[in-house]
Amino acid sequence: MSEESNVTTNEEKQSQYIWGTGKRKCAIAQVRLFSGEGEIIVNGKHYQEVFPRLEHRHMVEHPFLATDTVGKFHIVVKVKGGGISSQACAIRHGIARALAKENELFKPMLRKEGLLTRDARIKERKKYGLKGARKAPQYTKR
Numbered sequence: 001m002s003e004e005s006n007v008t009t010n011e012e013k014q015s016q017y018i019w020g021t022g023k024r025k026c027a028i029a030q031v032r033l034f035s036g037e038g039e040i041i042v043n044g045k046h047y048q049e050v051f052p053r054l055e056h057r058h059m060v061e062h063p064f065l066a067t068d069t070v071g072k073f074h075i076v077v078k079v080k081g082g083g084i085s086s087q088a089c090a091i092r093h094g095i096a097r098a099l100a101k102e103n104e105l106f107k108p109m110l111r112k113e114g115l116l117t118r119d120a121r122i123k124e125r126k127k128y129g130l131k132g133a134r135k136a137p138q139y140t141k142r
Helices: 002-015 054-067 084-102 106-113
Strands: 018-024 027-035 040-042 073-080
Touching: 018 084, 027 084, 054 084, 054 106, 073 084, 084 106
Parallel strands: 040 073
Antiparallel strands: 018 027, 027 073
16 A cells, blocks of 8 residues: 555656746747756757757756756756757746746846846748848849
8 A cells, every 4th residue: 555655646746847938939848847856858858968069058057057956956848949049048948937936036036147038039021022031132223
């Protein structure tokens, strides 16, 4: 009987999480924050496999450094859309939102670092008669 109770407590621990959604350009990240040992899983892989560049890894770790919670949370992320840089920014935004939900005292620290603000810059649409968003065909006088 004690064996069954251990199984339910582990399942309950796994189901208890705080979530945050991060966005950047076309990338959307669904972040789940569990209490744990500090592992970050992105789309079923370790985040160092998904982001080989140090710049992107530091981007993902930035909310933990800002709140001094490195190694205190286990993170599971589903991210889709956009490129590698926008996915890293979306994950950073989602982690920051989840940390702010987890503890209200983190909110001013994250706000000061600019991690709770969504970067709203997106690609400008192409207009008719032009080659791109703004580039026009060469003007001919004669």
